[in-house]
Amino acid sequence: MSENVLKKLAGNVKDYMKFETEKPITWCTGCGNFGIQNALKRALALEGIVQKDVLFCFDVGCSGNGADKIEGYTLHGLHGRVISLAAGAALANSDIKVISFGGDGATFSEGPGHLIHAVRSNYPVIFVHHNNENFGLTTGQPSASTRKGVRMNAAPDGVFLEPINTMDFVLSLKPSFVARGFSGDIDYLTEIFRKALRHDGFAYLEVLQTCPTYNRDTPEHWYAERIKHIEDAKNYDSSDIWQARKLMQDIENEIYTGVIFEDKSKVNFLRAIPNRKNAKTVLKDEVKKYSISEFL
Amino acid sequence: MTRLRIKIVGQSGMGLLSVGEMLIDAFNELGLFVVCDREYPSLIKGGYSCFTINVSDERIFSLSEFADVMVAIDNVSLNQYFDFLVKDGVLIHGMEKAISIKQISEKAIGKNIKVININARETSKASGGSVLMQNTVLVGMAWKVLGIDIGVIETALKKRFEGKINIIETNLRCVKAGYDSVVSENLATGLVKKMSVKKSEKKFLIDGNKAIALGAINCGVRAYFSYPMSPSSTILSYLAEMSGKTDMIIKQAEDEITAAQMALGAMHMGTRAFAATSGGGYDLMTETVSLAGMLENPLVIVVGQRPGPATGLPTWTMQGDLNLAVFSSHGEFPRIVLAVSDPIDAFYLIQHAFNFAEKFQIPVIVLSEKTICEGKINVLPYDENAVDIERGLVSEEELKDIKREDRYALTETGVSKRWLSGDSEVYYFANGDEHFVDGSLTEEADEVEKMYEKRMRKIETIKKTLPKPEIFGEKNADISFVGWGSSKNVMIDTIAICLEKGVKVNYLHYSFVWPIDGKSLKDFFSKNKNVHLIEENYLGQFGNLAEAEIQEKFAGRLLKFNGRPFFVEDLIDYIDKNSKK
Numbered sequence: 001m002s003e004n005v006l007k008k009l010a011g012n013v014k015d016y017m018k019f020e021t022e023k024p025i026t027w028c029t030g031c032g033n034f035g036i037q038n039a040l041k042r043a044l045a046l047e048g049i050v051q052k053d054v055l056f057c058f059d060v061g062c063s064g065n066g067a068d069k070i071e072g073y074t075l076h077g078l079h080g081r082v083i084s085l086a087a088g089a090a091l092a093n094s095d096i097k098v099i100s101f102g103g104d105g106a107t108f109s110e111g112p113g114h115l116i117h118a119v120r121s122n123y124p125v126i127f128v129h130h131n132n133e134n135f136g137l138t139t140g141q142p143s144a145s146t147r148k149g150v151r152m153n154a155a156p157d158g159v160f161l162e163p164i165n166t167m168d169f170v171l172s173l174k175p176s177f178v179a180r181g182f183s184g185d186i187d188y189l190t191e192i193f194r195k196a197l198r199h200d201g202f203a204y205l206e207v208l209q210t211c212p213t214y215n216r217d218t219p220e221h222w223y224a225e226r227i228k229h230i231e232d233a234k235n236y237d238s239s240d241i242w243q244a245r246k247l248m249q250d251i252e253n254e255i256y257t258g259v260i261f262e263d264k265s266k267v268n269f270l271r272a273i274p275n276r277k278n279a280k281t282v283l284k285d286e287v288k289k290y291s292i293s294e295f296l
Numbered sequence: 297m298t299r300l301r302i303k304i305v306g307q308s309g310m311g312l313l314s315v316g317e318m319l320i321d322a323f324n325e326l327g328l329f330v331v332c333d334r335e336y337p338s339l340i341k342g343g344y345s346c347f348t349i350n351v352s353d354e355r356i357f358s359l360s361e362f363a364d365v366m367v368a369i370d371n372v373s374l375n376q377y378f379d380f381l382v383k384d385g386v387l388i389h390g391m392e393k394a395i396s397i398k399q400i401s402e403k404a405i406g407k408n409i410k411v412i413n414i415n416a417r418e419t420s421k422a423s424g425g426s427v428l429m430q431n432t433v434l435v436g437m438a439w440k441v442l443g444i445d446i447g448v449i450e451t452a453l454k455k456r457f458e459g460k461i462n463i464i465e466t467n468l469r470c471v472k473a474g475y476d477s478v479v480s481e482n483l484a485t486g487l488v489k490k491m492s493v494k495k496s497e498k499k500f501l502i503d504g505n506k507a508i509a510l511g512a513i514n515c516g517v518r519a520y521f522s523y524p525m526s527p528s529s530t531i532l533s534y535l536a537e538m539s540g541k542t543d544m545i546i547k548q549a550e551d552e553i554t555a556a557q558m559a560l561g562a563m564h565m566g567t568r569a570f571a572a573t574s575g576g577g578y579d580l581m582t583e584t585v586s587l588a589g590m591l592e593n594p595l596v597i598v599v600g601q602r603p604g605p606a607t608g609l610p611t612w613t614m615q616g617d618l619n620l621a622v623f624s625s626h627g628e629f630p631r632i633v634l635a636v637s638d639p640i641d642a643f644y645l646i647q648h649a650f651n652f653a654e655k656f657q658i659p660v661i662v663l664s665e666k667t668i669c670e671g672k673i674n675v676l677p678y679d680e681n682a683v684d685i686e687r688g689l690v691s692e693e694e695l696k697d698i699k700r701e702d703r704y705a706l707t708e709t710g711v712s713k714r715w716l717s718g719d720s721e722v723y724y725f726a727n728g729d730e731h732f733v734d735g736s737l738t739e740e741a742d743e744v745e746k747m748y749e750k751r752m753r754k755i756e757t758i759k760k761t762l763p764k765p766e767i768f769g770e771k772n773a774d775i776s777f778v779g780w781g782s783s784k785n786v787m788i789d790t791i792a793i794c795l796e797k798g799v800k801v802n803y804l805h806y807s808f809v810w811p812i813d814g815k816s817l818k819d820f821f822s823k824n825k826n827v828h829l830i831e832e833n834y835l836g837q838f839g840n841l842a843e844a845e846i847q848e849k850f851a852g853r854l855l856k857f858n859g860r861p862f863f864v865e866d867l868i869d870y871i872d873k874n875s876k877k
Contacts, residue, residue, distance in 0.1 A: 088561025283567035287516035
C-alpha cells in the first residue's frame, strides 16, 4: 500500500471503524474471510462510502455468516440466490451501492444461472465470490472448484472430477468487469475492491480464500508462492478478453490477481433498458398513484 | 334474464380468436354485457379450440356450457363441439365441402338446427380478402343471423384495425358479403331483439391478467419480474407493452426463483414490485416466500392456477393450489392469501395485496385462475382512487428517533417499525437467520422464542384487519354455498336464475381466503341450514380448512376438477338435487 493511500486511510479511519463489529466473530482462526472483510472495509473508507450508502447482501455459508459481522445495512438471503436478491435491490435504488457475497457452493453449484444472467444483464452490483474450494459450513464437502484428487468429506477416495475454471467461465459470458484477488494479500485486494466500487455495472470479483479447517491442499503458503499481480504480466491488456481467458487457464502455477478484464463500453442495466434511459429518479421514490385510464 | 350464447369453434391458429374478438367488440359497442372465455390446447397450431361468448342486457359473470349459435371454422372442431349446440339453435359455417360434415347435417335436422352455409373462402377472395379473412365473412354471417344492424359491427371493425386503411376496407367488404349472404328467413332466434339496451357509460373489455397489471400500475408498482408460464404470461406482455408509458422496469427473469428474489430485493429497498406465475413456478418461489416471512419483508406473488400435478393441463382452469398458497414454504410464518374472482375485483385486490404486504411486512399470495386470467368481461371504468397506498413505513418524524432495536422490536401487534436502506444512519440487519431485535443472529432459546412469537402475533392482528367475506343472494335460502375465486361468478348468475324459478339461493364469498375469518363463516352456518361447498378441486381444499376452523360440516360439496370452469348448468343441476324447497 503506497504512502499516499496509507495517509488517506489514516484520515478516514473513523469511517473504517464504523464498519467494525464488537460482536464475537465466528470464523475459524486464519479464515480468509477476515482478510476479505478487512480489505472491503478499507476500500469503502478510501472511496468515501459510508454505512448509509451501501447495502451488503449475503448468501448462506461461511461467507454468509458475515451478515451481522459488518456494521451497516445488511440483507442475508438464501443459499445460491444472493445475486438475484442483490440485483432486485440495486434496480430499486441505484443511489445505494449494492455489494453481494457468496461462496463457491452458492455460485457454481446452487445458483450459476443467476450469475450467468447477472453478467449478461450487467446489473449495477458487485459480487464477491469467496472461493475457498470447498463447502465450509457443512463441514468440508467438495465444491465445483475443489481440485481433482483431493480427499474431502463425502469424497473419501478423492474428488474424481475436474474443477470448473470459474474465471474462464465468467469471462466466456462477455462480462464488463472481472477481477481476482487473494485473501492473504489484503493491500492489493483493497485496491481491487476500490476498482470494483468504481465500476458501473456487474463486477465479478473472485477471492481465492484460504480455509485452514477444510482446505489443507491449498493453504496460505501454497497461494503465497503462486500469486502474481496483473501489473507484472508482460504486455497485458485488460480489455483483451482472449488474453484474459488465456491467462486464466493456469490455476496451478502462476495465478494472476488484479483486474483481469474490463469492458468500459458496456452500459449497466438501468441505462440499457430503453424506457429508463432518461429516468431522473429511482424506483424507490416513484411509488405513488398512477392513472391507468389511457390503458383501458 | 335473457342470455345469448355463442360458441366459435376452430383449430388453434385459424383465427377463431379474432372472430370472437370482433363479435365481443360489437356487443360491447351495443352496450350489452359480455362474458367470454377461451378453451384451447397447449399448442400453437392445430387441435380444437373454442371461444365462448355469453351476452345479456343485465350484468352476467359466468358462462353457459351450451350455445344457441355456433360458428364453425373447421369440421374437426365442429365434431368436437356440436353436441353443445342446443335444439333449435343455429349453425354457421363456411366450409365448401358439405360431405365432410354429412353426419353433423343429419344430427342438425334431428335437433331442428338451422344450418347456414356459404363458401366463406371464395366469398372472401371475391371480396378481395385473404384466406384468413373468411373469418370476417363468418362474422358478417353471424351478425346477420342475430338480426343486428351491420353498422355496429362495421364500427367495431374500424376501431379494431384503426390506422390500417387497407385492412379495414377489405374487412368491411368481407363482413358485408357475409352479412348479405344470409337470407331473411334465416334470421335468428331474436334473442338480441328481446334485450333492452340501456345506453350507459362506456364499458371496456378486459381480462383478469390485464386487470391485475392495471391495478398494479395504479398502486405504484414500479418493477415486475417474471418467467413466462401459462396462464399468467400475459401479465408480463401487458406490462411490457405499457412500460414505454409507465417507465416501469419489466424484467423477464431467467427462472421463477430469480423473479421472486428480485421482487423481494426490490421491495426490500422500498419500491413496489411483484412476480406472477402458475403453480409449478410458484413451487420454485416457495423458499423465497419463507425468506420473506423471516426477514419480515413485504412480497407479493400472483399465482394463476391451472390443473396439476406437474405440467397437468397448462391451458385449462382450476382452484387446485389453495393448499399450496396456504401451506407452502418451510417454517411457520404469517401470510395472507387472497383470491380474485373477475377482472373487476382483480384491479382492487392486487392493490390491497400490496398494502397488506407492506403494512404487515409479510408475503401475500394472490390466487387467480386460468378462466379469470384470460376470460374477458366488459367493465365500467375503474375507480382509480378507491384504494389508497399504505406503505407501513415510519414517518420522517419517527425516523429521527429511530433505534436499531426498533426494526424487529417485540411489539404487541407483531408489527415493528420499518425503514429503508439509506433512509437513516441507523441501520439494521435483515437476517434470514433467527435474530435479536436489531437483526443480529441469535440461537439463544429465550430470544428465539420471543422473536418467533412476535412474528406469529401478526396472525391475530391480520385477522382483526382483513375485510369480511361478502354475502350474495337471499335470506332464508333454500340452499347456500360457500366458496372463493371464480365461483363467485357462477354463483351470482345462479342466484338470479334460481330466483326467477322461485328458488332462494345465497352465497358466502371469500376474497381474503387465509387466514380464514371463522366468525363470519360460523355466523353464515347459524343463519343458513343447508350450506354447501363450491370449489374447483378434488379435495375441497377450502372446505377442509373451513370445516376445521369452525368444527361444522358442509351439507354437501360441489367439486369439479376437469379443467373446465363451473357453468351455470352445473349449479342448476346441483341445486335441483340439493335444495330444501
